[in-house]
Amino acid sequence: MDRVTKLASQRAVVIFSMSSCCMxxxxxxxxxxxxVNPTVxxxxxxxxxxxxxxxxxxxxxxxxxxxxVFIGGRxxxxxxxxxxxxxxxxxxxxxxxxGALWV
Numbered sequence: 756m757d758r759v760t761k762l763a764s765q766r767a768v769v770i771f772s773m774s775s776c777c778m779x780x781x782x783x784x785x786x787x788x789x790x791v792n793p794t795v796x797x798x799x800x801x802x803x804x805x806x807x808x809x810x811x812x813x814x815x816x817x818x819x820x821x822x823x824v825f826i827g828g829r830x831x832x833x834x835x836x837x838x839x840x841x842x843x844x845x846x847x848x849x850x851x852x853x854g855a856l857w858v
Contacts, residue, residue, distance in 0.1 A: 756810040763825035767855035768793040771823040778834045779822040791855045827853030
């Protein structure tokens with residue numbers, strides 16, 4: 756859990772992902788299209804990925820645990836939560852407050 760927390764707090768937007776997950780790619784693309792350069796941690800390419808995946812599953816209360824999006828060091832959620840924030844108009848202000856967007 757410490758590694759997840761540390762990585763999540765190092766940048767404005769951190770996405771824990773799996774390289775073969777289509778929803779992970781979708782969420783990452785959404786952020787990039789909004790002008791955000793997220794840090795993407797590919798759990799299947801990290802030596803401690805399984806450990807982090809278990810920690811994320813506990814945080815999210817579900818498995819699979821990806822994508823798991825952190826904004827400003829706080830867990831924003833998975834695909835459904837991120838899309839809900841975006842559609843309600845709350846994602847961009849959240850990104851601005853975290854310093855991920857300047858516009």
